[in-house]
Amino acid sequence: MRCQFSLLKNQPFRRTRSACYLAARIRRTIQCRGGYWELQSKDISEHEPLVTSKESTHDPACLFRAFGLTLAPKTHASIRLIRIGQFDIAVYSFRPHLNPIKGQILLLHGYILHSLCQAPLISHLAANGWEVISIDWPGHGLSSGKRANISDFSIYADILSSVIDTIAPDSGTAPLHLIAHSTGCSAWIERMRSGLPDPFNKVILISPLIRNAAWYASLTGLWLAKRIRWILVPRIFRRSSHDPLYLNTMKTDPLAPWVLPIQWSQSLLEWQRKLHRTHPFERTVTVFQGTHDTVVDWKHGLRTIRRIFPRSSIIQCKGQRHDLLNESLPARTMVFEAIDRMLAPPIDPNSDSLNA
Template sequence: MPERFIPDSVVAGLRPLAAAAMSLPHEQAYRTYYGLEKISAEQVRLGFFDAAGYRIAAQVWWPKAPRATLVLLHGYYDHLALYRHVIEWALGMDFVVLAFDLPGHGLSSGARASISDFAEYQAVLKGALELAKQLALPQPLHLFGQSTGGAIVIDYLLTGNPGPEIGQSILFSPLVRPRAWGWSKLSYRLLKPFVRQISRRFTENSHDAEFIDFLHNRDSLQPQCLPTAWVGSLARWVMHIEMAPPSPRSPLIVQGESDMTVDWQHNLRVLKEKFAAPKVLLLPEARHHMANESKHYRDQYFAFLTEQLRS
C-alpha cells in the first residue's frame, strides 16, 4: 500500500455518473487504496453529479438481481470510501448502493468540512434522489445516514416531503445535538470574531484499531480542521430540526452507549418525539463511528437490520 493516496487525478478525471464506468487506472488505484475492490458487484460506476453549486462525487454498485436501492450518506469528516462494510451488507440484501461524498468531503468540491447552510445538504440529497430516478435504480429507495448523514436524513424525513418511493431509513449514531452542545455554542460565539477554523482533534471513536490507525495516519481525504462556519450552520440547523413537525415514519436507529461525539440520550428523546415508534438498537460500549465499529458490533446491528428489512 502506498504511504498516501493522492486524489487529485481522480477528481480531475471524474465523468458524469450516468456515462461513467470504473475503468481508468487512477480510479482503480483509488478503489484499491480504500479496499473498495474487495466489494463483489455486477457493475460499478464512479463519477459525479451537480447539485447546489457543487460537483458531487458518487459511486453506484449493482448486485446481480437488484430489488431495492440504498442511498448512503456518510458522517462529518468522512467520505463514502470508508463505508465498505455497509455497502457489502446492502449488496448482500440485493440492494443497489448509491453513495456520494458530501460537499467539502472526499472527492466532492467545496471548502473542506464546511457548509454555509445545512439546507445545501438537503439540495444535494434531493439531487442524489433525482439521479437515482435518472439511472432507473430500483425502488423503494432506502436511506442510510451515519451521524451528520443521519442528520440530513432526519431533516429530509421531517421537512422534505418524502414520497412513496422512499422506503426505510437507517440512522447510525444520528446527530441532533453534539455532546457538550452548550459549551460548543459558547466557544463558537467567542471564537467566531477571531478565527475561521480550529485544528481538528482526532478521537478513538471505534473499537476497530485498524480503522482508527488508517483514519488518523493514512487517509489522505481526512480534513484537518473544524471550520467555525460549519459550527454556525449546525447551530441554526439544531433549532430548525427541534422545531420541525413530527413525521409518521418509523426509522431504524442504531446507537452506541459509549458514543462521546453526540449527545445520544438527548437525541433519542427528540427522535422518539419526532417519529412514530422508531425501532432502536442500543449497543452497550459501542462508540460513535458505528459503520466502522469492530466486527462484534457489526454482526449485531447487521442482524437487526436484516431482520427488520426482510420483515
Template sequence: MNSATSFSLTDAQALMAQLPALGFEPSQDMVWAKTVPAQQYLDYYRINFAAVDSALVHGFGAISAAGFTIATHYWLPPKPRGTLVVVHGYYDHLGIFDHVIAFGLQQGLAVLAFDLPGHGLSSGERAAIDSFDQYADVLEQLLQQAQRLLPSPYYAVGQSTGGAVLLNHLWRYPPRFARTALCAPLILPRGWWSGRVLYWLLHPWVKQLPRGHSRSSRDEQFIRFIDEHDCLQSKKLSVRWVGAMKNWHRQFLQFSAREDELLLVQGTADMTVAWRYNTRLILRKLPRAQLVYVPAAGHQLVNEIPAARAQVFDAIQRHFFNV
C-alpha cells in the same frame, strides 16, 4: 482499510480534476471506473467490488447538485431487489463505508453512495457548509437523477451527520425511502452546552480549529487508518459548519411530529454526539421510530469491531426486510 497501497492527497486532487459526468448510463459510467487512477482509489479504500464480481456494474463519476460537483458511485447487481443509499458523516467520505456498501450488495440491493459537499472527492470548502439544507438538497437532486437507472424501493443508511441529512430530507421533501436507518444521528454534539460559549467567542474571528485524534470506534486498525493514512479525512473543524449545525438543531426543534417508522441505532459509548439528548428529541419527533442500543459501541457504528458491527447490520436487516 488498505494502508499498504499508495493514495496521497496529490492523487486525490488529480482524481477530482478528472472525474467525468455521471449519467446513470452503465455503458458510459463503467469506463472511468476501470481507469488506473480510479482503480488506485478503489483498491486503497477496499471498495473495488466490481473487480471481485464481474456481474456487478460499477458507475463512478460526478453529478452537479445544489451548486456542487458531487463525487458519486453506484453498484448495480444483475437483479437488484431495490437500492440502498449511503450517507456518510462529518469529516468522512464514502471510501470508509466499505462495510455498508458490502452489506447492501449482500442483501441483493443496488448501492448508491456519494461524498457530501466539502468532503472526499466532492467540491466545496473542506468540511464546511452554510446550512444542512444544502446537504439534503444535494441528496434530493441525486435521487432524482439516480431513479432513471436504480430500482425502487429505496432504503437509506445515514451515519452521524448523514443521519441528520436524512432527517432534514424527511421533513423537507416528499418521502423517498421505504425504510431508513439512522446510525448515531447528529442533532447536537457531545459537550455542546459548554462548548457553545466558545463558539460565540470564536466564530467572528476564527474559521477553523484543529481536529483532535479520533475516539469514534474500538477498532484500532480503523482509527489508525483515519488518523494516519486517510488523506481524504478533514483535519480541521470548520467554525462555519458548527454554525450550520447549531441552526440545524434549532430547525429540528421546530419540526412537527411525524409517524414514520425509522430505525435509530445508537452506541452507548459514543463520545462524539450528545446521544442521550439526541435520541430523546428524535423519538419525540418520531414516536414510532425503533431505538436499538449497541452496548459499549462508539460513534462510528458501521466501522466498529466486528461483533458490534454485526449487531448494527442485524438490526438494519430486520428493519429493512422484517426478518
C-alpha cells in the same frame, strides 16, 4: 490572529490542502472521461495502502483498495460527477451481478468522512444482492466545495433531493431504502422538515447527529472563536470505534480534512434551533445508537428523535461508539445482521407489520 496564522502553517493545514489537491486531481480525471468512471471488481478486490504519487492517485481504484472495499466478481462499480448547484457531487454505485437485484440502498456518510469510509457495509450489502448508491457531501471525499464546510444544513437536504431525483428513475418497482450515518441523518431530517415526499421504503439512522457531544462547551468554544476571529480550528481525532485498523485508516486517510471551519459549527447551531420548531412526523424509522458515543450527544439525540418521529424504533448498542458501521468485527456483524433482517421482505405479503 497570530495563533491562527501559526495554525495555517502547521501539518494539519498541509494535510488538508493535500486532501483538496488529491480530490481535485481525481475529479479532473473523471471529468476527462465524461464525468463517469467505471471500475472492474477485479481491480479493487485486494486491500493495499494508498500510494499518493500523482500518477497512482489519478486512478480511483487506488482509493477503493486503500479502504478495503471487496466486491464479488462481475459487480458493477462506478463513480460519476453530478453538478448540483455550485458543487460537483461524487456519486458512487455498486451493483451486484444479479437479475433482478433486491433493490437500491442510498447510503449517506457523516461529517469529515466520505463514502469509502463505509466500505464494510457497502461490501456486505452488495454481496447480499443490493445495489448501493452513495454520495460524498460537499467539501468531503471527491466532491467539490470548501473542505468540511457548509453554510446552511438546507444545502445538504437540497443535494439529497437532487440525488433522489437522479436515482429514482433507475429504481423502477424495486424498493428504495435509506441508511444514513451521523450528519447523513441530519440531511434526511432536514429534507423531511421541508415537506417533500419521502421516497424510501425503510429508513435506518445510525448514530444520528442532532447536536455534538459536550454541547455547551462547544457553544462556549464557538463564541470564543468568533470573538478572536478564528475561522479554522485543528481537528481533534476521536476514538470513534473499537477497531484499531479502522482508526489507523482514518488517521492516514488522504481525503480527510485536519483543520475544520467554524462556519460548519455555526450552521449546526442554527439547524439545531430549527429542530425545536419541528412538528412530529408519522414516518417509521429505525435508529441504531452506541451508548459509548463521544462524538454526538446521543441521549439528547434520542429524545429529539422520539419527539419528531414518535413511531421510531430505537436499538441501543451497549458499549459501542459512534462509528457503528466500522466497529470491532463482532459488534459490526451484529449491526449488519440486524440491518439484513430489517431490509428483508415480510414473509406474509398481506402482513401489516412491515415496519414493526
